[in-house]
Each structure stands twice: as C-alpha cells, then as structure tokens.
Amino acid sequence: MKFIWRLIPVSFILLITGCGVENLSALDPKGPVAEMQYSLIQLSLYIMIAVLVVVFAIYIFVLFKFRDKPGDTHIPKQVHGNRTLEIIWTTIPIILLLMLAVPNVMDTFTLADVGVGEEAEESGEADAEDAERDHVRIEVTANQFWWEFNYPDYDATAGQEMYIPTDTRIIVELQSSDVIHSFWVPALAGKQDNIPGVQNDMWFEAPEEGVYQGKCTELCGPSHWLMDFRVIAVDPETFDTWATNMSEPAEELLEPESEVAVDGRAVFEESCITCHAVGQDGGNIGPNLTNYSEREVLAGFLDPTDENLEAWIRNPQEYKPGNEMPSFDSLTDDEVTALIEYMNTLKVLEN
Template identity: 75%
Template sequence: MKYIWRLLPISFILLLSGCGVENLSALDPQGPVAEMQYSLIQLSLYIMIFVLVVVFAIYIFVIVRFRERPGDTHIPKQVHGNRTLEIIWTTIPILLLLMLAIPNVMDTFTLADMSVDGGVEDGEEIDHVRVEVTAHQFWWEFEYPDLDVVAGQDMYIPTDTRILIELQSSDVQHSFWVPALAGKQDNVPGITNEMWLEAPEEGVFMGKCTELCGPSHWLMDFKVIAVDPDTFDTWATNMAEPPAHLAEPEGQVAVDGRGVFEESCISCHAVGDEGGNIGPDLTNFGEREVIAGYLDYDMDNLEAWLRDTQDLKPGNEMPSFNEEAINAEEMDALLEYLDSLKILEE
C-alpha cells in the first residue's frame, strides 16, 4: 500500500483524458483537411504499434531463449557482422519511413495547393471564399476581401466550399488552429501564410491560438461557424451593407447607450460602417454566444468585462471603465445598446 501513490500520476492522466471541449479535437475530423491529417496520425500510430510489438516480441524471445541456466556455460552463436541480418534491420526501417514519407509528401502538396480559380475537382468547379485572418493580442479579425466584410471573433463560412485563408499577425507570433477542420498554421508578423479548409456539414467549430503570445494566450479562442451557402450569402450581404440591415436600438435606454458607445468605444470598435478597427468589429455583437472570446454571453459577464478587462484577460489593449468613466446608469444603457447589435433577417 505504501507504493500506491505511484499510481496517482497514471490516474491523473486517465482523468484528464476524459476532459475536453466539443469540436476541439483532431481525433474527430469534420472536414477533408482534418480527415487527411487524421489518416496520417492513424498511419503513424499503426507503424509505431507494429514496431513496438516486434521489438517486445524479440526482447521477450531473447530473454526466454538465452536466459542463464544451471550448468550451461556455452556462449551463444554470435551474429556480429552477419550481412543478412544487417540488410534486414536496415531495409525494414527504410520501408517504414517510406510508408510514412510518401503519403505525408502527397498530402503536403495537396494542402499547399491554393489554386482554385477556374479549377475543377471531381468534375465540378471549386466554390471558394477567401478570408484574411489577422491575429491580435488577444483576439481574431476575419476579413472577407471579395465580400467587403470584416468580422471579429466569429468566422462564418459556407458549407461544401473551399475556404482559402491568409494568415497574418498585427503584433507578435500567434497560431491559428481549428482541430476539427484543419491543423494549425502560424500567424507571423510581416509574413503571410496560407492554408485552406472545408466544412461539409453545418456546425460550430472551436478554434484556439496555439502559440504562446502573452499572458492571455490561453484565452485567445474563436469560433468557426459553418452555415449553408444561402445563409452565408445573406449574412455576408447584411454585414457588407449594415446601415440597411442593422437593427435599430429599441427603447430610450438603448438609444442613450448608443451615445455612451460613441463617446467611449467607437474610436476602437466599429459598428456597421462607422468606428475604428483597433478592437473587434461589433456589428453583430448581440448575436454572439461568448464575450471576449471565452466568457458566456450575459449582461453580468459583459459588465464585468467592461469594468475590469485586465482582470479577465490580462495584457489585452482594451481599457477598463470604472464608475468615474461610465457610471451605473450609463453602463446599463451601454449594455442595452450592445445587446441590441444584431443583423436583421431578410
């Protein structure tokens, strides 16, 4: 019993293996890129299991066959310099490496191919959408240059469409990762990296930054929201022409909140075609499910975020608003206005 504590690390590992977030696992692929990479993981695993079984089998055989026996003093036959054995244990690793290398190289070229204009796949023209992803400390900006749309934190994509992604960073190095759809790719300052992904089915896929980029790196989450092409077209049209589709604040409190927003927030955050781009675009803020990338969307969390941003996300560039900056009445109005920011359905 005194050694039972040695089992605690194993128990802890088994416990953590049951923890996780929905759609945040590379072992549950939801698109062709993720499936391609998952197949490589499986191939590597099968080869490692094969090597492990063979090595342990030889190890056990040698222990049993050549164990010391009473009265047995002879020296087993030596195999040093045996050309046949040396050819065998040199050839087998080469074959195993080729089994890994060939599909890896083929998939690498496939994933690096960003040419789709006029392209055909399986007899059909490739539908595609271009997205420029810019990483900031500690949030994500998604720009659709062909659609004249800029969004923050939530990346909307149409299903059954190739999404061509250009990755950039506005400050330090970050890394874009949506494990259910594709492997990670770095956002490097001054360099544009490229990748593509597809989502065959509708759904919400969790994404994270996987490069240590500051004190709130672990809170730098985002969502990829896959919708049917018609819904995406409607969303993109409404986001591109917000004055015609942005819901008007209802009630005097929300109207007053717009005034507070214009005094305190609009220099950094855009709503519709007005405002700055230092922080995330808030045009459809009221439709989001999370605040600051990770807090559940409710008014208590929103007020807590506005009152003390550094406590909830250390190192970010957004200022906090104490009672002197925004009093309780103004804060209630601001919360009402932010919650009203929704895109009208056509």
C-alpha cells in the same frame, strides 16, 4: 499499499483524458483536411505499434532463449558482421520510413494547394476545374488577444467568430499585427502560424453545419490561454445573408428601437467607436461588434451576460491581462446600462 499509491497518478491521467471542449480534438475530424491529417496520425500509430510488438516479441524470445542456465558455459553464435542481418535491419526501417514519407509528402502538396490564386484569376490562367471551384477567401489577423476575420470579397469584417458556408473551400490567409500566434481549429484542420510581416495560406472545408472551437497555440503573452475563437458553419444561403448584412452601413441595419438603446448608441459613439466597428462605421483596433448580440461568448471565453459585459467594460484587464482595451470606470451606471441595451440590439440574422 505502495502499489495502490502508484496507481493514483495513473488513474488521474486516465481521468483527465476524458475532459475537454467539444470539437477541440484532432481525433474527431469533421472535414476533409482534418480527416486527411487524422489518417496520417493513424498510419503513424499503426506502424509504431507494429514495430513495438515486433521489438518486444524479439526481446521476450531472446530473454528466454538465451537466458543464463545452470551449467551452460558455451558462447552463443555471434552475429556481428552478418551481411544478411545487416541488410534486413537496414531495409526494414527504410521501408517503414517510405510508408510514412510517401503519403505525408502527397498530402502536404494537397494541403499546400489552397486553390485559385488572385494572379491566376486575373490573368485567366486558371484551368477550368480551378475556375469552377467554389471558395470563400478569409483574411485572418491575430492580435493580442483576439481574432479578426476579414472577407474581402464581401467587404465584411468580423471579430472572434468566423462564419463560413458548408461544403465550400475556405481559403485562409493568416497574418499577425503584433507577435507570432498560431491558428488552430482541430476538428477542421491542423494549425498554421500567424507571423508578423508574413502571410501563410491554408484551406479547409466543413461538410456539416455546427460550431467548431479554435485556439491560439503559440505562446503570445499573458492572456494567450484565453485567445479562443469559434468557426461557425452555416448553409450557404444563411452565410450570404450574414456577410451581406455585416457590410451594411450601421444606420441602415442597426436602428435602435428604445430610447435607452438610442442613448446607448450615443455612448458607444463617444467611447467605443474609435476601436470597435458597427457595420461600416468605426475602427478595427478591437473586434467588430456588428453582430454582438448573436454571440454565445464574450471576449472569447465569458458568458455574454449583462453582468459580465458591464464588468468587462469597467475593467477588462482583470479578465484578460495585457489586452489593449482601456477601462471605462468613469462611465455612470445609467450610461453603462444604456450602452449594454444598445449592444444587445446588434444583430445581422433574424432569429
């Protein structure tokens, strides 16, 4: 009976290993950087398994070979100071460490090479191979508790969702506006810290279209666990359309069609535009909302229903404690309804 009770926690651990979010595992790589890091994980695992097998084999051999036997009083041959054995068990760990170190160092240099730097591009010092390399540069700023993605070459800014073209090197420049955060998209690349006053660079690629989940992996405040984002890989043509439309003036791209939505835009301009941008208009204290209606997640983790949006507008602290968005419980029901209808018109891609 006691044995069965001991199996319960083990069974529970095995059960929860199957739970998780799609594309949120480093063990299911979807790009060259993730595959490179996964191969290092495999190499380390194989070496550790081999060492484990050898150690247990030696242990079992010694356990039976030199076990205490009735009537056996002789002292086994001592190996202390045996030069041959000393050389063997010193050399083997060195070889194992080299087997781990060499590919790790080589991959570290590969991952550190983010591509053509701005100074090299301006001075013309980049070699032909680097000059022809297709890449998109994205400035990623972490905030409590949301993500901003700026595309300097396209004059576009997005919030919570990073759009990228497939089969293109994505050069990511990581920064933080407040405390230390950590950028992690496990299906595409390993994590890298966002540090205030320091820029860290990394790169990755997404060969296939899809949605890749990302998280902050550095404890950054009370809502750290809700600081999720999404990397959306689309074909290059769709990406160009998205980036171009994200940089358009709001009045040219996002003209409300209904009277209620027009009233909602007025509410937005009175209450929201100081912090949230639409098109090129507005602030950057909160996420850019130019393509709000195309998002599948509200505030990083909520279903984007009208009910959730109204609840978020009324009292965001209830859902994400510590975030900087104030409550708008002073808005009337009609104003909130109009604001929601306006926000549901915000999009940059055709359905």
